[in-house]
Amino acid sequence: MEKNIYIIRHCKAKGQYPEAELTEAGQEQAKELAAFLKDIKIERIISSPYLRAKQTIAPFAEAESIEVEIDSRLAERTLDPNAVPDWLQWMKDSFKDLEIRDVGGESGKEATERIAGVIHDIVAGDVENTAVVTHGGMTTLLLRQYDEGIGFDQWKALSNPDVYVLTVSDEEVRYERLWKS
Template sequence: MNKNIYIIRHCEAEGQSEDALLTVKGLEQAEKLSNFFYNKEVDHIISSPFLRAIQTIQPLANRLNLEVQIDSRLSERLLSSMPLSDWLDKLRATFDNLDLKYSGGESSKEAMDRIVNVVMDSLESEHENTVVVTHGNIMSLLLHHFDKNFGFKQWKELTNPDVYLLNSFDEKINYTRLWDE
């Protein structure tokens, strides 16, 4: 069976905390995102519990009269529980070594496994067209799972929001970037 899973990175937010709200621009982007999906079939929506992810998809959920299923496996990856002044260099290193783990944090492999499991669960569900709303780092790790060339450089090029389509056909998964704004 042919299944589509739309992977969305949240819209522009005021910060990185779990309860960070979308900016005014982010709220406008959420409306644009809803319009973007206007002619697409969507029968299931899953979101990170982070407020910025829920706010990103709520206009579409309202339009389609669908409930947003919250899944903590879509939470952004915690690089470290300690402040890292050189966090960008440390993040880059985790794309080269997926098992690298900093104090109190999660390895790329651990975070990747979480989001891959959400996708696999979606592929095994009765839903044909699922929207998954998440965050940049974990989204890039998902895409890396399907394409080893998707790495730190591609993560840096993601936009807020961003949309990729994972398409499953004959047990092969391909992805395409759909958002171009």
């Protein structure tokens, strides 16, 4: 059976910390996202535990009466529990070398393994259409698994929100950007 996994990056938020809420614009984007997803036959929703991800999918989940499952493997990649002085350069370097990690942080390889585990579990299940709500770094690392040309520039080009569909069959895995910002 072919599986469609809708990878959703959260809407605009007030910050990067786990409890950062959506901005007013982000709340409007969440409503637009719900309308966008309305005609897709999503049967299951799995979200990052971060508040901005849960708030992003809430209008759609409520309208469709779908329970949102929380999976900590979808949380944003931990760069460093302390501030990285030049974090943008660090991000750029970390897409070139997936082994780079700062003290207390997580490498791209480790984060990729987390999100790949979620995808593996979805593919092994019986649901045909699943929505996964996560973050920009995690979205980019996931897509990079299927296209090594994806990296820092694609991460920077993501919008809030953003939607990709990952289609998995016995023969292949392909992806397509659906959200037109």
